């Protein structure tokens with residue numbers, strides 16, 4: 001008896017070989033698909049391919065290789081964008097109590113990077129912390145907020161959030177930093193002008209080159225490295241070190257760690273906080 005012919009996938013159906021999907025996702029974003037995520041992603045890609053009238057996943061992948069608009073869609077289908085205002089709140093306490101007082105002594109412009117900013121609550125929370133604790137410092141601070149996902153960046157830039165998304169904020173914070181638009185269940189909250197001028201949003205794949213970025217005083221790189229493989233993570237720890245000013249801070253997510261053999265570049269400085277050593281001031285506090 002002859003064995004049934006294996007489905008070639010390239011030509012006959014929308015199944016798509018799992019390794020082909022994983023390779024495509026990794027090549028375009030650096031994201032490693034966990035064993036539990038493969039089927040979910042395949043279903044999303046299949047739905048999208050069908051909608052576009054394509055008969056195979058291979059045809060869909062060919063389209064992505066060429067068309068930038070569809071590539072943005074593809075990336076939006078695969079990213080995990082969970083976020084929230086003042087998420088992992090200890091970093092905002094650290095910013096207000098330790099980092100800002102240290103920077104206040106320096107009169108120059110301050111640069112902060114939210115790398116993997118999702119739909120914006122992280123950079124807006126940074127801006128609120130600065131405005132809330134020292135308006136003069138806020139005026140000389142620029143926050144760069146980057147993400148690979150164009151759809152979440154669009155929302156981040158709009159600064160517009162539903163009532164269910166601002167639950168992490170106090171009434172005082174909402175009154176001070178947001179304007180209400182709409183009424184009743186349709187009411188939304190829009191970030192108000194003083195904060196809006198502080199943040200620049202930019203689409204960026206962190207695995208690509210970082211053209212024209214300044215040296216940063218603080219980098220928030222939280223809950224992003226968990227999606228990458230260890231070699232990609234190592235490259236990023238080194239690149240973040242290079243992009244920090246001496247004495248600058250790197251803040252990462254609760255499930256993330258800079259490996260011990262790189263801690264001469266990024267020294268532990270509190271809960272999921274690291275600092276680039278300052279040669280001129282050996283004892284970074």
Ligand SMILES: C[S@@+](CC[C@H](N)C(=O)[O-])C[C@H]1O[C@@H](n2cnc3c(N)ncnc32)[C@H](O)[C@@H]1O
Pocket residue numbers: 029030031079080081082083084087115116117118119122146147148149152204205206207221222223224227253
């Ligand atoms: C779970 S969210 C974290 C958001 C925010 N940092 C926080 O902690 O609330 C992860 C974000 O990383 C972004 N991301 C994933 N891969 C990326 C890459 N290669 N370059 C830039 N951003 C990426 C995703 O689009 C997503 O918005």
